Amino acid sequence: MTYELFIGDYAYSSWSLRGWLLFRKLGIAPATHLVDFHKAEVADQLTEIAPARTVPAMRTPEGTVIWDSLAMAEELHSRHPDAGLWPSDPAARGLGRALAAEMHSGYSALRGECPMNLRTAYRNVPLSDATRADIARIETVWSHARKLYADKGPWLLGEYSIVDIAFAPVAARFAGYDVTLSDVAQRYVDTHLSDPWFREWRDMGLRIGETLPWYAKPFDTKPWPGRA
DSSP, X not given: OOOEEEEXXXXXXXXXXXXXXXXXXXXXXXXXXXXOTTTSOXXXXXXXXXXXXXXXXXXXXXXXXXXXXXXXXXXXXXXXXTSOSSOSSHHHHHHHHHHHHHHHHOOHHHHHHSXXXXXXXXXXXXXXXXXXXXXXXXXXXXXXXXXXXXXXXXXXXXXXXXXXXXXXXXXXXXHHTTOOOOHXXXXXXXXXXXXXXXXXHHHHHHHSSOOOGGGXXXXXXXXXXXXX
């Protein structure tokens, strides 16, 4: 028996993007089940893996169901410690865990006001003070990590890890909502936008599923940043 991964719509499900990226980083192809946001409530489509009621959710080869993306990440790291999900250096790993946990539990204003939508990019988006405060905090922690690990590579801790998987949908939000960033933060966003795995996920979001009108915002649109 292999891993099973339950994910939501490619274009809109930011948490599902994280679950999918975990397995891409591992180099493992799970049996993937797509939950259709347009069909029915998510929980109603996950009855076979109750008590999970959100996506992503993972069923391990032993049958254990894990329905939280950060719990999935840590469990997969413990099962595959040499796969590079976290860096081997304890200082980098500790910082990465702090950043991933803050992302996981924080930035509610940004998440609520700017839901991920990989089908559309907007221009001149008016953002609330609360969302701007979230953005400023994200820029602060990104800058801190990049200052420490810029010589190790382009990702937050140098090499790609769970913390970058955690922030991938944030990069998508910044790109999609025309957020003006510092040079350091913009380079990090561009690193995500040009990443082959992110581009593969977004391509699936453009090809699979329906455009869901409740994600639309009343702003002018523009082409998606970066390469088409």
